[in-house]
Amino acid sequence: MSPFLVLFVVFSYLAWIKWIYDRDRRSLVNSLKHMMNISSANEVNVRALIVTAHPDDECMFFAPAIIRLVELNASVHLLCLSEGNYYNQGAQRRQELLNSCSTLGIPASRVTIINHKNLPDDPKAEWSISLVSSIIMKHMTAHSISMVLTFDGRGVSGHANHIAINKAVRHLAYTGEASEGCVLLSLVTVGLFRKYISFLELPISWLLPSRLCCISGSQGYKQAKAAMVCHHTQLLWFRHLYITFSRYMFINTFQEIPQGPKNLKIY
Numbered sequence: 001m002s003p004f005l006v007l008f009v010v011f012s013y014l015a016w017i018k019w020i021y022d023r024d025r026r027s028l029v030n031s032l033k034h035m036m037n038i039s040s041a042n043e044v045n046v047r048a049l050i051v052t053a054h055p056d057d058e059c060m061f062f063a064p065a066i067i068r069l070v071e072l073n074a075s076v077h078l079l080c081l082s083e084g085n086y087y088n089q090g091a092q093r094r095q096e097l098l099n100s101c102s103t104l105g106i107p108a109s110r111v112t113i114i115n116h117k118n119l120p121d122d123p124k125a126e127w128s129i130s131l132v133s134s135i136i137m138k139h140m141t142a143h144s145i146s147m148v149l150t151f152d153g154r155g156v157s158g159h160a161n162h163i164a165i166n167k168a169v170r171h172l173a174y175t176g177e178a179s180e181g182c183v184l185l186s187l188v189t190v191g192l193f194r195k196y197i198s199f200l201e202l203p204i205s206w207l208l209p210s211r212l213c214c215i216s217g218s219q220g221y222k223q224a225k226a227a228m229v230c231h232h233t234q235l236l237w238f239r240h241l242y243i244t245f246s247r248y249m250f251i252n253t254f255q256e257i258p259q260g261p262k263n264l265k266i267y
């Protein structure tokens with residue numbers, strides 16, 4: 001293949017990425033308004049709740065969504081269901097999480113970290129779906145949440161604690177317990193190849209259907225990286241590779257979790 005043709009293909013691909021990025025900057029507000037049935041001309045007025053299992057999930061997986069929502073003046077809350085105490089570093093990881101959230105634009109007053117003996121940070125532990133769903137539900141009610149963002153059924157990394165949260169949110173959706181007008185979204189897990197080609201993955205995400213797509217630019221990437229660095233206890237060599245190559249540092253796509261009829265009683 002001629003080198004000119006190779007150069008042409010490379011530049012065309014990069015130009016396509018830039019075009020998708022610019023389009024997303026303009027269209028995200030409208031996507032949110034459409035999804036949430038907001039008619040107001042200027043304000044987005046979203047009260048978003050990110051539900052994670054461990055300190056560092058917020059920046060490893062959800063940084064683009066958090067950064068874009070904060071940019072749009074949405075009220076972003078974080079509910080982390082464990083202290084990440086697998087190696088008895090819970091107290092330190094709690095502080096790291098607060099620092100990371102502050103870097104991403106979530107103040108400490110909007111961060112809740114659960115420390116419950118039945119919700120250990122452990123891939124072998126089976127978290128109770130009813131316990132997790134009741135904690136999430138209480139939090140949604142207390143903060144009048146209008147949008148919940150969490151893991152999908154594969155949990156991005158496959159961690160059992162991530163998957164348990166998805167099951168709990170799907171339980172809330174199925175039983176119709178989530179308040180009227182609240183949108184429940186799950187973060188799409190992509191395969192290994194797509195996961196580790198960084199922003200080059202963007203056209204694939206753009207071509208595939210999703211309910212919400214959040215894309216960070218270079219500034220957002222720096223913010224996500226700074227948040228990752230706040231987690232000192234987790235900065236092993238492979239984390240640096242993750243920061244360099246993961247598409248979740250730039251791109252989040254979500255699918256909506258369909259909800260059942262309101263107040264369905266299950267006997």
Ligand SMILES: [Zn+2]
Nearest residue numbers: 053054057159
């Ligand atoms: Zn995790």
